[in-house]
Amino acid sequence: IQLTQSPSFLSASVGDRVTITCRASQGISSYLAWYQQKPGKAPKLLIYAASTLQSGVPSRFSGSGSGTEFTLTISSLQPEDFATYYCQQLNSYPITFGQGTRLEIK
Amino acid sequence: EVQLVESGGGLVQPGGSLRLSCAASGFTVSSNYMSWVRQAPGKGLEWVSVIYSGGSTYYADSVKGRFTISRDNSKNTLYLQMNSLRAEDTAVYYCARTTLPDRVFDYWGQGTLVTVSS
Numbered sequence: 001i002q003l004t005q006s007p008s009f010l011s012a013s014v015g016d017r018v019t020i021t022c023r024a025s026q027g028i029s030s031y032l033a034w035y036q037q038k039p040g041k042a043p044k045l046l047i048y049a050a051s052t053l054q055s056g057v058p059s060r061f062s063g064s065g066s067g068t069e070f071t072l073t074i075s076s077l078q079p080e081d082f083a084t085y086y087c088q089q090l091n092s093y094p095i096t097f098g099q100g101t102r103l104e105i106k
Numbered sequence: 107e108v109q110l111v112e113s114g115g116g117l118v119q120p121g122g123s124l125r126l127s128c129a130a131s132g133f134t135v136s137s138n139y140m141s142w143v144r145q146a147p148g149k150g151l152e153w154v155s156v157i158y159s160g161g162s163t164y165y166a167d168s169v170k171g172r173f174t175i176s177r178d179n180s181k182n183t184l185y186l187q188m189n190s191l192r193a194e195d196t197a198v199y200y201c202a203r204t205t206l207p208d209r210v211f212d213y214w215g216q217g218t219l220v221t222v223s224s
Contacts, residue, residue, distance in 0.1 A: 033210045035151075042200055042214035043143075043151065049208050086151055090209045093164045095141075095153040 001025055001089050005098035011106045016077045020101045022070045022087035031091035034063055034072045037100075038083045046085075047072065079105075108132035108213045110201050115218030122191050122222070128184040128201030128215055136179040139204035141211060142186050144197035144220075152197070155186065156204060169195075191222045 002025040012018050022032065030050040035043035045054045047063035050070055060075040074081055082105050087098040114126040128140070142154040155165045155175040163175050174187040184201050198219050202211035 031208070033208070035211075037151075042217055043211070044214075045210055045212050048210040052208075054212070088151075088210070093156075094166045095156075095209075097151040097153065100150045 001028060001092060001096055003087050003089055003096055003098035005085075005087060005101050008099060008101060010101060010103045012077055012103065013106045014077050014079060018074050018077060018103065020072045020085055020087075020103075022065075022072070022098050024068045024070075024089055027067045028089045028091035030066045031089055032063075032065070032070050033088045033090065034061075035086045035088065036081075036083045037086065043086065077103075108203065110203065110213055110215035112199065112201055112215040112218040115199065115220045117221045117223065118191055119224050120192060120222055123187070123189045124191065124220060126186040126188065126199055126201075126218060126220070128186075130182050130184065130203075133203065135177050135182050135184055139206065139209065140175075140177065140184045141202045141204045142175060142184075143200045143202055143211070143214075144195075145200070145217075146194075146197045149197075154199070157184070188220070191220075193222050196220060196222045 004023045006021045032050045034047040037043040046057050051063045062073045085101045109131045111129045118124050141156045144152050157163050157175045172190045176185045198217040200217045201215045203213040205212045
């Protein structure tokens with residue numbers, strides 16, 4: 001199952017609302033997760049089951065979608081949110097990730 | 107506190123072998139699904155392998171037949187035996203705990219770099 005994220009690159013300002021889209025090549029129900037990765041660090045789980053916030057993750061992060069189209073929304077960007085974001089499907093093996101969305105400060 | 111610490115990375119020649127280790131603390135490896143994920147320099151994430159608590163294993167097509175995932179319950183440690191290494195296997199390798207029922211990766215190690223080059 002291929003995952004395509006858009007955009008691949010996003011430039012935004014602190015306080016902005018941003019949305020990242022992840023499209024699956026076939027239906028994956030709600031078996032989708034989102035991760036945040038900062039340079040030189042391991043990925044961090046943000047959201048699973050498409051819309052469930054991982055414990056400890058700020059509520060400005062939210063996820064939605066099912067089937068083939070999913071979104072990650074950050075309601076008000078904070079300085080620590082500038083990173084690369086990946087979606088991941090867990091519907092079937094091989095587990096796959098999107099190509100990533102790099103979020104940079106404008 | 108859950109911790110995962112990888113080791114065993116390094117420089118290896120094409121065709122060579124390497125065994126990565128992932129020492130876990132704060133939980134029991136054998137009671138969980140455990141995965142390996144890799145990231146080539148400047149590239150995205152690629153799932154490599156998973157081992158179920160019951161012992162079943164799955165691999166990405168790119169490593170099938172060359173890599174073997176295993177665990178040592180007495181050491182609470184996960185392993186990845188990598189044989190017939192290729193230049194395209196060069197990456198940072200992460201181990202990750204895979205939580206049920208959603209099978210997401212909730213804890214990750216810091217990663218270990220494997221470089222395949224002559």
